[in-house]
Amino acid sequence: MRAHLILKDGTIFRGRAPLGFGGGGEAVFTTAMVGYQEILTDPSFAGQMVCMTFPEQGIYGIHADLNESGRPWATGLLCRRLSFVPDHTRSEGDLAGWLKRHRIPVLSELDTRALTQYLRDQGSQPSLIWTEADGSLEAGVAQAKALPDMTGQALCAEVSCRDRYELNPGGAFRVAVLDGGIKQSILRQLVAAGLHLEVFPWDTPATELAHKRFHGLFLSNGPGDPAALPGMQAEVGACIGQLPIFGICLGHQLLGQAFGGRTFKLKFGHRGANQPVHDLMTGRIEITAQNHGFAVDEASLPAEIEVTHRHLSDGTIEGLRHTKLPIFSLQHHPEASPGPHDAHPAFQRFVELMKKHN
Amino acid sequence: MPKRTDLKSVLVLGSGPIQIGQACEFDYSGTQALKALREEGIRTILLNSNPASIMTDPGRADATYIEPLTLGVLEKVLEAERPDAILPTVGGQTALNLAMEAHESGLLQRTGVTLIGAQPEAIKRGEDRQLFKALMDDLGLETCRGGFAHNMGEARDLLKLTGFPSIIRPSFTLGGSGGGIAYNVEEFETIVARGLDLSPTKQVLIEESILGWKEFELEVVRDLDDNVEVICSIENLDPMGIHTGDSITVAPILTLTDPEYQRMRDAAMAVIRAVGVETGGSNIQFALEPETSRIIVIEMNPRVSRSSALASKATGFPIAWVATKLALGYRLWELPNAITRMTKAAFEPVLDYVVVKIPRFTFEKFPQADKVLGTQMKSVGEVMALGRSFQEALQKAVRSLEEGHKGLSGALEGKLDLGRLKEHLIIPGAQRLFWVYHGLKAGHSVEELHRLTKITPWFLHEIEEIVVLEGRLRSFPVDRLPVDLLEKAKRAGFADDQIAVFCSGTEAEVAARRDALGLHPAYKRVDTCAGEFKAETPYLYGTWETAAGAEVHGASLRLKGSAQEVRYVETSEAPPTDRPKAIVLGSGPNRIGQGVEFDCCCVQAVEAIRASGVEAILINCNPETVSTDFDTSDRLYFEPLTYEHVKAVVDREAGAGAEAYHAEHGPEGGAQEGPRKAAGGHLLGVFAQFGGQTPLKLAGPLHAAGVKLLGTPLSAILDAEDRERFGQVLKRLDIPAPQWGMATSFTEALEVAKRLDYPVMVRPSFVLGGRAMAVVFDDAGLEKYMREAVAVSNDQPVLLDRFLEGAQELDIDVVCDGEQVVIAGLLAHIEEAGIHSGDSYAVIPALGVPEGILEMVKEYARRLALDLGVLGLMNLQFAVKDGIAYCLEANPRASRTVPFVSKATGVDWAGVAARVGLGQSLRQQGVTDGVPRAVSVKGVVFPFAKFPGVDPVLGPEMKSTGEVMGIGETFGEAYAKSLLAAGIPLPLSGTVFLTVNDADKVRLPELAHKLVALGFGLCATEGTARTLESVGLKVRKIFKVNEGRPNAVDLLKNGEVQWVINTPLGRAAFFDESSIRKEALRLKIPCLTNLSAALAACEAVETLRGEMTVRAIQSLG
């Protein structure tokens, strides 16, 4: 079925809706060439329609062990071409069918490069997949213009676990994990690091998170605008100084705010599996997986916070460290999935930190 | 830490002549390396024997040595130049091996020169399969079960371990020469024997077979801080068992999940670190078993490789340039990303398109060759295509091959005997892709084809979709083609002319239909970052994005009955500039008869155009070349060289259909409301004379479409190309030509032959590289030829020429500006006419040819150029007999010899021609006849070693893959060097075996006396011996192969003969001779097949015995 992508600013891209229905969300692009399933199931993409810049999607189908969470959280897939015949000896079905089952709309045959360049120049923005069946383009444009912005949106409640649960009991260290929409691969890495995890919902108070039975606290990734989560921020703040803390992505941003810093929305964010990060402690480059639309504003940080990692392309903060307390955080995703494993050692770094401070 | 400051001068080793397994990709990498070095103010010295390369143009290095790539020469160059370091990693296996020789012989230590890029230990670990295997075990990475054998005994033991089929691969050979797959004991023993013989270390690797596994390659770079990144991942469509160089490959890897890919990436990083390649690029190959995801490491090349060139063009990331900077001590994060300019080289390129590479084979040249593809590389060139889907890229690539395929259904439509489908799918050959297509078309299932070919099903499914589309297209006449279907077809890579066939219309009608429906190609940038950053470099490819559709044009449209303004974003980027500009058409894939030398001409032309303040736009589809480097031209369109693709670029650059660029949102200015002024304009025209026959073929259609040809006009091209018309021109200008005639049937041919009388030279009209040419001596031969040739020439008439026996052949290149003609170079062939100009050694100045003749030939050339109205380059070939110079042919374009002549005379003749095309007269340019600055001999190399069983005899059909240059003060020195560079080290003593035909017996004594004077012993066959004895020479008589034992071949085998001189005796003795020549080839005993060359060789031997000197071409004349 013919369909259009309508951006909030009224810009229109042509395409087709192979699943026959439309939808909406913030249009963002990722340059990762593989890993559509991990991306679509990454809770950090909640509320966003993902434009895959690589034109061939769905080639190897769907695999149970590639899910980053129980379901796809992205609200749409924007792509150039969708394969309906999965090719993999171990795939359990095709991408299109899987998306249909989860009612995730697809806009394919789209000029994803033109869209990417437009978002790059004009910034990510709310948008609609508008099919012929949805009515006149005019009506679509009117609707698109009324869409809410991502700034100010708190989405953790949607994606976080409802109740506390444990993983890998008997692990060397006992770690509280604050789940703002955590990826399975992060949990896998923490477990692989030999940690006993207790995973808590996003709105858990500091008193529980910093309980004395814990050797450390881990702050997960998550969707939406970190500035819209004052509650979480306060609780994280209350934990500072009580135990070693490691934060990734949203966790990193929450720490930044808890330290007294501000976050701001990047024009089109960093999303991909080829993002070069300069590790200022070793002087070396890590090729990292990234997925964030907001970043910590360096100028707003107090003196005792040291920048340990920078994005090589735009110099934005990729890692922070507290000079006095056992706290560090990364904006990129050391667990990768999808992406290179260069930053894996970060999890070991967390373990070492707990060794030193327990 | 920034770059090393201790390096003031660096020697770059080139890869020598183009040969199978080592083509012009190393011209690309060497050229980039030189650029990278000079930018740092480092004095650059280049050693490369290949004159057809761009890198050996005088301006590219401070001191350029066009000399043989041997240890002896290297030593002299080191002594003369005293460089601080040698960069051995951009000249392929040849450079790497030479560097290792220099290391092991102690030359490096003695001269205090170090290697940069890769250290000897690392090179050893990477190249020596034994060390490498051990290393992989330490890393816990899997390699194939198997081991090394140094003799048949060890081999047999290993066979017990591997079983059949078993893979046999000699160590340290190029492109896997001598390797193979053995299915039975007999094959096993033959391949092992051959492998042991070919391996410089007399060592073969014998491995279990993992035929049918998926094969992958990763291009990896590393810097001194141990930062490692993967530049490009490549998936082979053809599974394990077919050499990557002979496989259709795709970038990036398509059919792996992220965990599978990351495991491979982790392994690659472990490998490059363990091998210890300090800096620069490496190529690592893997195999993956689909069922289990088991990964096996196949090999690593610790240097820039063929795949690196492909990876560079596929991603836009200049691997060789970066590798060189890293070798100087830069860190990846210190280097700019040359395409975005704003980001750094420390990142991993991402693509937003699919790249397909298809190898180009030339089996038609070697009928007796084994055409089955295996572990040894056999292709001579390759094409690359970019598209926004695999289907599009695949069909574009197929078209780029210039083998007559309009797309996948291809030229073989209806020509394949589907009864033999299975066999052609199981036993891979050059045409397998088309068998797959027609198999699917015939209704065979993807599953079945997968079972037979082991090609990953997804690729087969995609191809099946193309089959289905073809079916749907066939059900419409052109003027009824529905927009959705036509759009889908174009996006799947169907060409207009192909659709025309399906819908029984013309290409023009299909194009018109497209226009009517608002379907236009879009042009996208290759930017290394999938659009994440603005790119500055116009490296472009064409594709098909969702049609604007009739209803929209330009930035905004008012929705019907509404005040609502909405904006559509258009899809093309990098709109044409409004500078004056000229398009240069490239030469497409390398093949025998059209290789790197034409790319060299294109690049010289492009540089001249840029220097004249005109924007140079290049179109080409060959990823191995310098011309397809994004910074060679002002604008690069990586597109097939077919009418549709070229015309589309012309239209775009001329500004036609400019409305298609409205609301350009690209880097040139962000999204904007309202129509923008039509882009483009000022297109001066198109150059069709630098890329060989490829662009020349397009000249007609382009001219017909009203496109201006720069330089030589179409009429002149036709006058020269069309034999009928050319014959008349020659008559009118009374320039002698061999008597000739045309025939379309055997009976016609008989009559013509009677008129000309035998021997006659026969060939189909309109062919390059002497394709399907032959000399026939009698009616029987003629009949046989007509039967076969008429097939090749698909019913175009066959040409018959009076064959001028024993004539002296001359090659002349001229430039004409309409008023004046300058002679660029006049070459005398060493072999007599009858051996293709591309295959014969030639010398400039034309030594040994009477002044009078030379003047006559120059005069003829001037007359012809002016009369035809040539504007730019023209090449002529003459055969001189009995004081008469007969014109054999005219090529109204840059010829194969132009780069060689440029080096010999120090003038960039293609550049001169380009300036003429832009309206600058020769007088204005101040160019005069080229003056040879020394004696230069062009030598040639043949691929016979790659085709065991092929008779290495030469004839009018071109067979060589590459050329070398020998520069000297005397002819002897130059010729000796050219032979040395071509890998034919003449013996300085020993026994010469002579067997020559009657015609040659006249000159035989002269040769024999020379040989004896040089101290050689003589042995000869009956007839030849009698002649020698008759002039009182001592000679040992030996049997012909079929006369008894010990015969000639026995002597060769026993090492009793060091040199063979055998001029063909004609059909009778054919078997006998070819077995001698084949044996000589196998044993690497020099074998000259004609007397002139042999006489010349005697002079060479004298110089070889003395001291040889080397000179930089910059120091000549």
Ligand SMILES: Nc1ncnc2c1ncn2[C@@H]1O[C@H](COP(=O)(O)OP(=O)(O)O)[C@@H](O)[C@H]1O
């Ligand atoms: N064990 C094997 N089983 C099947 N095919 C193999 C095996 N080893 C190598 N090959 C095939 O042979 C080709 C050449 O082998 P490779 O080690 O890459 O030699 P080269 O140095 O010539 O590239 C590979 O591309 C692969 O397709």
Ligand SMILES: Nc1ncnc2c1ncn2[C@@H]1O[C@H](COP(=O)(O)OP(=O)(O)O)[C@@H](O)[C@H]1O
């Ligand atoms: N009439 C002839 N007599 C002798 N040799 C000839 C004659 N015509 C062509 N040849 C030989 O055949 C070779 C190829 O012929 P040519 O016309 O140059 O074809 P191509 O277009 O392949 O260069 C020439 O280089 C020459 O050696």
Ligand SMILES: [Mg+2]
């Ligand atoms: Mg290989």
Ligand SMILES: [Mg+2]
């Ligand atoms: Mg010729």
